[in-house]
Amino acid sequence: MPERTVMSEHHPPRRPRRETVTYASAHAGGTAPRPAARRPVHPPARSEIDEQTTLGHTYVRALMRSQLRAALTALGALALLVGTLPLLVALPAPEAVVWGVLGVGVYPVVWAVAHWYVRRAEANERDFTGLVER
Amino acid sequence: MNPNHTYAVVAVTAVVLATVLIGALGLRISRTTSDFYVASRTVRPGLNAAAISGEYLSAASFLGIAGLVLVQGPAMLWYPVGYTAGYLVLLVLVAAPLRRSGAYTLSDFAEARLESPAARRLASLFVVGIGWLYLLPQLQGAGLTLEILTGAPDWAGGLIVALVVTGTVAAGGMRSITFVQAFQYWLKLTALLVPAVFLLAAWYGDGAPRARFDAPAVLREHTVVRLADTVRIDLDAPLTVTVTGSVDSVRHDHRTVTLAPGTHHVLAGTELAFAPGTRVPERAAGDAGPSPDVARGDAPLASPGWSQPLAGGHDGHQLYATYGLILATFLGTMGLPHVAVRFYTSPHGRAARRTTLVVLGLVGAFYLLPPLYGALGRVYAPELALTGSADAAVLVLPDRVLGGVLGDLLGALLAGGAFAAFLSTASGLTMSVAGVLTQDVLPSRGVRHFRLATLLATAVPLGTGVVASKVPVADAVGLAFAVSASSFCPLLVLGIWWRRLTPPGAMAGLLLGGGSALAAVMATRAGLAPAGWAHTLMAWPAVWSVPLGFLGMVLVSLATPRRIPAGTPALLARLHLPEEFAAPVPEEVRR
Numbered sequence: 001m002p003e004r005t006v007m008s009e010h011h012p013p014r015r016p017r018r019e020t021v022t023y024a025s026a027h028a029g030g031t032a033p034r035p036a037a038r039r040p041v042h043p044p045a046r047s048e049i050d051e052q053t054t055l056g057h058t059y060v061r062a063l064m065r066s067q068l069r070a071a072l073t074a075l076g077a078l079a080l081l082v083g084t085l086p087l088l089v090a091l092p093a094p095e096a097v098v099w100g101v102l103g104v105g106v107y108p109v110v111w112a113v114a115h116w117y118v119r120r121a122e123a124n125e126r127d128f129t130g131l132v133e134r
Numbered sequence: 135m136n137p138n139h140t141y142a143v144v145a146v147t148a149v150v151l152a153t154v155l156i157g158a159l160g161l162r163i164s165r166t167t168s169d170f171y172v173a174s175r176t177v178r179p180g181l182n183a184a185a186i187s188g189e190y191l192s193a194a195s196f197l198g199i200a201g202l203v204l205v206q207g208p209a210m211l212w213y214p215v216g217y218t219a220g221y222l223v224l225l226v227l228v229a230a231p232l233r234r235s236g237a238y239t240l241s242d243f244a245e246a247r248l249e250s251p252a253a254r255r256l257a258s259l260f261v262v263g264i265g266w267l268y269l270l271p272q273l274q275g276a277g278l279t280l281e282i283l284t285g286a287p288d289w290a291g292g293l294i295v296a297l298v299v300t301g302t303v304a305a306g307g308m309r310s311i312t313f314v315q316a317f318q319y320w321l322k323l324t325a326l327l328v329p330a331v332f333l334l335a336a337w338y339g340d341g342a343p344r345a346r347f348d349a350p351a352v353l354r355e356h357t358v359v360r361l362a363d364t365v366r367i368d369l370d371a372p373l374t375v376t377v378t379g380s381v382d383s384v385r386h387d388h389r390t391v392t393l394a395p396g397t398h399h400v401l402a403g404t405e406l407a408f409a410p411g412t413r414v415p416e417r418a419a420g421d422a423g424p425s426p427d428v429a430r431g432d433a434p435l436a437s438p439g440w441s442q443p444l445a446g447g448h449d450g451h452q453l454y455a456t457y458g459l460i461l462a463t464f465l466g467t468m469g470l471p472h473v474a475v476r477f478y479t480s481p482h483g484r485a486a487r488r489t490t491l492v493v494l495g496l497v498g499a500f501y502l503l504p505p506l507y508g509a510l511g512r513v514y515a516p517e518l519a520l521t522g523s524a525d526a527a528v529l530v531l532p533d534r535v536l537g538g539v540l541g542d543l544l545g546a547l548l549a550g551g552a553f554a555a556f557l558s559t560a561s562g563l564t565m566s567v568a569g570v571l572t573q574d575v576l577p578s579r580g581v582r583h584f585r586l587a588t589l590l591a592t593a594v595p596l597g598t599g600v601v602a603s604k605v606p607v608a609d610a611v612g613l614a615f616a617v618s619a620s621s622f623c624p625l626l627v628l629g630i631w632w633r634r635l636t637p638p639g640a641m642a643g644l645l646l647g648g649g650s651a652l653a654a655v656m657a658t659r660a661g662l663a664p665a666g667w668a669h670t671l672m673a674w675p676a677v678w679s680v681p682l683g684f685l686g687m688v689l690v691s692l693a694t695p696r697r698i699p700a701g702t703p704a705l706l707a708r709l710h711l712p713e714e715f716a717a718p719v720p721e722e723v724r725r
Contacts, residue, residue, distance in 0.1 A: 060707045067710060068631055071226040078222055086456040095208060095347060102211035103505045107498035110222050114494050117226050118487050125712045
């Protein structure tokens, strides 16, 4: 049923996430050159962030902006797709349409927006990590 | 109307015992303080999502939505939609940063973000207030359900729920709660799904009669209705009915009378017998009959005076009320104390997001079911709309449609599910209210004081429920959503995304938004609101009180730029940076 889909959608992406953890990348056997090169010396951008310099704050602001953009896009989609429905329903719509839209149709839409957002937000974080660690 | 009492008692007992047992299991695992409070942050997304969903789906979801749909039709579908979409808003604006803040309660968040003990105290006040507002109807609803199912006195159900919840929460803390809640999600889903399959099969075998919501419902068979309270009914056509009791101050004793079109008063205790094919008379608009039996939980619309705007014609009032509901539920979810606490149990921000995504799936799947019961109830038990016990629709349908032992068994399953709904929501609320009480009200901290706080967290709403038994069950929860949307939504959103928030600004916004929402709804309930638009505006405050909360926070913050907390940049970095960048967060934040 729907929740089964959610679970199966949910499980596969969890593995890649683990690999970003330092332990896991150490076990990965050096397939990625990145972790080995990174660990001994912190890249400059990273220490800027750790030490909270002005440049570090600029990095953080850039990440916040991209995350806020993703959030506002998702909220915009929600407002457009679901928030306008009362106007539609206020029109003399056939009852079956109201049932179909509010009883069933809304849920996959909400979930799809959420799914898009989660992927977008994680991509933003990956991009940020890539930028800072390079 | 009652399913077989024995089966229902067995089912409710089984749910209570299972809750206690799983709670005890958690107690053996939970050893350290960290375990006790937040399950050591090791709760996996699947389990945690089921727990969050189990906690969130209260009796309003389980019983209330079906009842509202039965009486008022598909417009009520906005409730489950709002309850679900609230999680989407929570996900995109709050989930990961709230987890990364390391805050356990909303008061922790307020203090961490604003570095102000005063802001923390005010936030605590709102947490405890919203929590109690939400607990009160859960306990009262449990009492009413048990009364309907078994004829027990109305305080018994609330007392049972309070005892079980206090016991499990005090004994096992968050870990056992997580297991209990996850179990209760699946129990609730099963309890609605299995009977729904049988009911739909029977309905199909019956020739699949269509439910009509644009016309008065028609009784399919000879039906006897006993009115628990005095009602006014509006007739637009003559109605022939056999009356035992008093109609329009005239006593009848099993006499068949024909009532002329117009408004009629039917005294409490009167029995009306309808012939098959009779159209169910509708309760008159603005019927101020006692509403507690209309609602069994947190379905804010259920009392007649309250529901009128949304149910009434297709005019501006209805549209406004719909948007009031949308704003309150979409934005109020993130500020519910028991919802916010859950994010602490995710290991990191990314897991918090993914957990929320699973929650959306689980909650959405669940909400496909209650409207089915509402539609079937309109076909098979339309007289519930007249008696004011429409929330019993879910419980009585198996008996009505299937009958026999199967009907009794399925009815008992539904009763167990309903009790699971009361227990799970009450547990989560108790947990979060007790957490805040321990930290901010009781003198010293530690597990023993947490147990004392648990007792306090349930005793106050239980006591209030006994004393103020007239408080309408549904209104308290609608109030909780509106207050949460007007207070904690601005605090969380601005706290996470806006650098210039100051403690005075936050406190002004909390008081302006949350305070005015509280005052408006209280005034409406007290009957102080004048009729017309003023009434609609005050009954559905979210449309104006949420902007008021935001505006208050922004303007006062801008006016006090020197009060911006020194640690703001560092804290915002921690909220938004992926965990691998963040400075190690102490495992025990302020504890």
